[in-house]
Amino acid sequence: MRKFFAVNHQWRYFFPELMVLNHQLQQRDKNVTAAYTRMEAGNALKLHDERQAKLKQHAALLWSAEDRLTALRDEEQRMVRYICQQALSGKLQLHGPGGKNLYNDLVGIVEGQLHVTREETSDMTFNQPLEDFYRTLTMQVHPEGHSICKCGGSAHDKSVAGCLRLKELDTGAAPEGEPGPDYSYAVDEVCAGCPQNIRVKALMPYWAAAVDEAMLALASSSDGVRDAAKERVAFLEGVIAELCYEN
Numbered sequence: 001m002r003k004f005f006a007v008n009h010q011w012r013y014f015f016p017e018l019m020v021l022n023h024q025l026q027q028r029d030k031n032v033t034a035a036y037t038r039m040e041a042g043n044a045l046k047l048h049d050e051r052q053a054k055l056k057q058h059a060a061l062l063w064s065a066e067d068r069l070t071a072l073r074d075e076e077q078r079m080v081r082y083i084c085q086q087a088l089s090g091k092l093q094l095h096g097p098g099g100k101n102l103y104n105d106l107v108g109i110v111e112g113q114l115h116v117t118r119e120e121t122s123d124m125t126f127n128q129p130l131e132d133f134y135r136t137l138t139m140q141v142h143p144e145g146h147s148i149c150k151c152g153g154s155a156h157d158k159s160v161a162g163c164l165r166l167k168e169l170d171t172g173a174a175p176e177g178e179p180g181p182d183y184s185y186a187v188d189e190v191c192a193g194c195p196q197n198i199r200v201k202a203l204m205p206y207w208a209a210a211v212d213e214a215m216l217a218l219a220s221s222s223d224g225v226r227d228a229a230k231e232r233v234a235f236l237e238g239v240i241a242e243l244c245y246e247n
């Protein structure tokens, strides 16, 4: 029992102190106390502890990966809810083909509720169809920062995605076989015409910088570059005018 206690004391405390153990055991010879802690059982216990630590470390890694994924999903859902609620309250205008469709869908849900619940309702009853709708939505800000993509993983979403259709033309890869939007084919002009695309005024800095860049190309000595720059400027000014439009 004394040996078992000595082994535990030395391996289970972060800062084991031999003299403390010596005192606990009321041992005269501290070399005997030290010998207790070097038993075979001590090695076994150490191995056991190390194995447990590795298992816990592995579990912690798995947990943190899952946790990160959940946190990302939660964050995305918060963005979905914020954008939809701001749009419904009139504080945020949704532009782009996807933005207009989304706004119409939101208004449709609210109007349907107003009709059904005219007599008496609670906020919860009123909000439930909207909450259910939010959960079906996905939204990612495009990595270049020009717009928001609401393309999810459904076959329908992918079949109308501008970037996937362009990729299909380029490589023959069918949209339904893709995991989701392919940003390498999603330049701003492709996204601008895509039914999944939402543009909001908060992303104006991207478009302003793009106009400045295109303006520089207008000074090119090459006719081809100047023509392409003119087209680009016209496209960008159209997007900016839409973003600046206020009802």
Ligand code: SF4
Binding pocket: 148, 149, 150, 151, 161, 162, 163, 164, 181, 182, 183, 186, 190, 191, 194, 195, 196, 197, 198
């Ligand atoms: S083209 Fe742009 S908006 Fe459309 S699915 Fe691809 S990334 Fe999303």
